[in-house]
Amino acid sequence: MAVVKILVIPGSLRTGSLNARLAAVVAHEVALAGVDVTRLSLTDYPLPIYDGDLETRGGVPRNALNLKRMIGSHQGIIFVTPEYNSSLPPLLKNAIDWVTRVEERGETKGQVFRERAFALAAASEGRLGGSRCLAALRLVLTGCRATVIPNQLALSFADRAYDDNDRLKNAGDAEALKAMVVQLIDFAQHTM
Numbered sequence: 001m002a003v004v005k006i007l008v009i010p011g012s013l014r015t016g017s018l019n020a021r022l023a024a025v026v027a028h029e030v031a032l033a034g035v036d037v038t039r040l041s042l043t044d045y046p047l048p049i050y051d052g053d054l055e056t057r058g059g060v061p062r063n064a065l066n067l068k069r070m071i072g073s074h075q076g077i078i079f080v081t082p083e084y085n086s087s088l089p090p091l092l093k094n095a096i097d098w099v100t101r102v103e104e105r106g107e108t109k110g111q112v113f114r115e116r117a118f119a120l121a122a123a124s125e126g127r128l129g130g131s132r133c134l135a136a137l138r139l140v141l142t143g144c145r146a147t148v149i150p151n152q153l154a155l156s157f158a159d160r161a162y163d164d165n166d167r168l169k170n171a172g173d174a175e176a177l178k179a180m181v182v183q184l185i186d187f188a189q190h191t192m
């Protein structure tokens with residue numbers, strides 16, 4: 001049986017990003033589960049803010065097509081994202097918006113979201129750990145008719161969440177991470 005492939009996408013480009021750090025820890029947990037894992041940076045997929053006139057004039061940008069294909073070559077996707085004003089950051093929303101506009105031969109718009117499993121994680125210095133962002137992102141993805149697994153990780157006080165070996169100090173956080181990864185792999189296997 002083919003091995004499931006998981007893609008981890010951080011929702012921040014910031015140097016020293018708490019979410020990029022958590023994305024690395026998430027990817028490590030996926031690798032420990034014996035599954036293929038890739039972590040990308042949206043730095044490699046720069047996109048203009050979505051504008052229908054831009055799309056009418058020039059079509060969907062190449063980077064949106066490339067990102068859609070990258071997502072399409074994995075069965076499970078994990079977004080690891082900051083919370084901005086109780087919602088998801090424009091970087092991530094814009095990337096999702098553009099990807100929903102891609103229409104490749106033999107596919108309908110947004111099909112890539114409907115045929116794989118998604119998991120959500122957030123890191124914040126605050127007490128809520130970005131949980132409102134997770135609710136907002138879940139709404140966006142279910143609106144795309146994506147399968148978003150129930151288990152998720154909202155990492156509170158993320159600036160002091162790790163030990164010296166970059167492992168999550170809090171047992172509840174570590175368990176939530178593991179449960180999310182196990183459930184995503186299970187759902188992703190069913191898409192193969």
Ligand SMILES: Cc1cc2nc3c(=O)[nH]c(=O)nc-3n(C[C@H](O)[C@H](O)[C@H](O)COP(=O)(O)O)c2cc1C
Pocket residue numbers: 012013014016017018019020081082083084085086087123124125126128129130
């Ligand atoms: C515009 C903006 C809005 C923010 N809103 C929230 C928020 O609603 N909830 C929260 O927990 N943190 C909020 N923050 C703080 C971010 O969680 C914090 O900056 C975090 O480190 C950003 O993620 P990163 O380190 O991965 O870049 C906000 C930050 C910015 C820049």
